[in-house]
Amino acid sequence: MIRALRTRRVETAPFLLLTPALITMLFVVAVPLVFSLWASLTPYQLTKPATLWRFIGLENYRRALSDSAFWIVFGRTILFLTIALNVELLLGLGIALLINRITWGQRTLRTIMMFPMMFSPILVGFQFKFLFNDNIGIVNNALQSLGLTDQAIPWLVDARLAMFSITLAEVWMSTSVFAILLLAGLFAMPRDPVEAAKVDGCNAWQVFRHITLPFLMPFAYIAMAIRSLDVARAYDIVAVMTDGGPAGRTELLWTVIARVGYENAKMGQANAIAFISTLLSILFTWHFYRKLVAARRYMGGAT
């Protein structure tokens, strides 16, 4: 009898120890998630709390998904994510390779490289907004002073230039995430395969293509997965630089969600769009996770 009780106590101990963490998870993750899912099924308005209790089914989702403007924004968000993440990966890889090669001042450079990450996205937005201001901005003034143009280039108005300017601000702020993770990968890379390849007569490009890059790819996919979830921070940059305009040319899912949820106070509708946006993030994360597993398998690692 005593032995049975002792055994049961031992069996329940792990669950008891996990209880605080489970309760915390429940309150921090599950409750808000369930609440926002419920809110997305109601006409909930922040300024009219009673609307939270009126169930309207999938009406908010139907409205969003049947609106052609929504799909344009959805497509633009995917395009923005794809371009920004790939450019950040390429630049981060280049920076990591360069820093890995130098033998003097590496620590200082690593610290300097992290500076953009330390800026809040709102500050980055203001910084680039004034850089690209067509009248008093430094970019246009420099181009005009150098005689490269006699026009005021509408960096934040033209559809392509505006998305380019926003992407540049996002890339400037976040490339260092890739650089740091890839640099960590380079530091962890064993030297033997590289030296063996050189002995076998491989040139620098072949060493990079067949040894360094495959070894770095798991690190790259980890960075991609993290950044695909984190890139919504770009909302602040877009809100400050263009607020989705002009004429919706730089509208992304996040600017729509913020405007509908807070300015229009229609939190039910905003939650429905946010859930669609979350599905997009899950899709990106799933894709990068699969790529990560494949890359590790290619390198002979665990799956």
Place this chain on the structure above:
Amino acid sequence: MKVIKRLVLGTALTALAAPVLADETWGDFPGYTLRVKLIGGAQYEPLYAEIPKWEAATGAKVEILSRKNHFELDREIKQDIAAGTLDWCVGSNHTSFAPQYGDIYADLNGLIKPEVIAEFVPLVIQHGTVNGRLVQLPRHSDVSNLFYQKSLYEDPAKQAAFKEKYGYDLAPPETWDQVKDQAIFFAAPPDFYGFQYVGKDEAVTGRFYELLVANGGAMFDDKWNPTFNSPEGVAALQFFVDLYNAKAVPAGVPNYLWDDTGLGFASGTVAMDLDWGGWSAFFNDPANSKVAGNVGLIRAPKGASGKRTGWSGSHSFSITETCDNKDAAASFVTFLTDYDNQMVEARKGLLPTRSQVWTDAIAEFEASGNTFNAEVMKTFQTSMAEDAFTPPLIPEWIEVSNVLWPKLQAAIVGDMTAQAALDAAAAEAATVMHDAGYN
């Protein structure tokens, strides 16, 4: 001579102000803590340095829970409404925001002494009234006025060239048609522009709205159907489109907000700027502005109907219905907007809301030889009394604005015609109003 004048006037003003101070008692609230949420920012903070005087007079303490810009404060208040955490008493408010908060704020008629309310500019009190309830006590107001570079109008060569081209004398514009002529005449892009305007968010909606009103149009009919796609509305939007196409305004205006227009005019590269009074001190300060000493100011121009543009709004203070000590809260907001404190703010360049402060601040500026500030105050005083009007005071205003401004931009950058853009926006606005239960 100036010093003597200043001393005499100062003494006279002190004598005038003294009875106000002597008569005013702020009440006794010993041990009470008044919880408040206030707008923050450099130009708004000096007033808060006066709060310890109220604390000393009443025995109460003020706990400032928030000091944020208006947009962040607006989000926070909406979250408080949603979460049912309106456990504070006084909040900063704004004419444009006030209607959307429903009935969370108390009617100040009855809480604030009628004789105190009577000391404010009547039109401003009217703008603070929503559905017959005075939900905000105005702290300072603003209304559109036109800044311009004086030297451009005094140049004989420009005067002659303008007369030859347009057939009338070059002078600060009286009408929006003249603004368009002059903006195109002065423009020499990319180095110099004739005019500029804020081009996004509620800012551009407001600019369109005031031209619409000046042209004789209206945002809604008396049944709250959107009517801004009228011929008057199309003419108003076409004004922005024409200036953009003529390159008379900077190419980036669709992304401009107040900072951009203010800094643009201060940079000396813009001839005319329709803007707020709060910028006047900045524009005339050589440390910040290349047009200092060269700034002229007139009332906003007239539209086709003969009415002047006059979009206006006030920063204000409100008291929550849930406040546990409304008397203390009423005493506090009365203190923050009293004669002395409005003089403190007027000296910093903010436009007051008490009639007497307008008069005395102008007299003080004239006595100290600050003719520019005196002129600014006089111009804005006239505008506040005769031209000022607010956006429709309905909870749906911001939401309607959010469907309208992207379409205004679409017309400006050439994606749609003015009529098509306004028709599309009117259809979306009608849905917003329908969803809100109007029709």
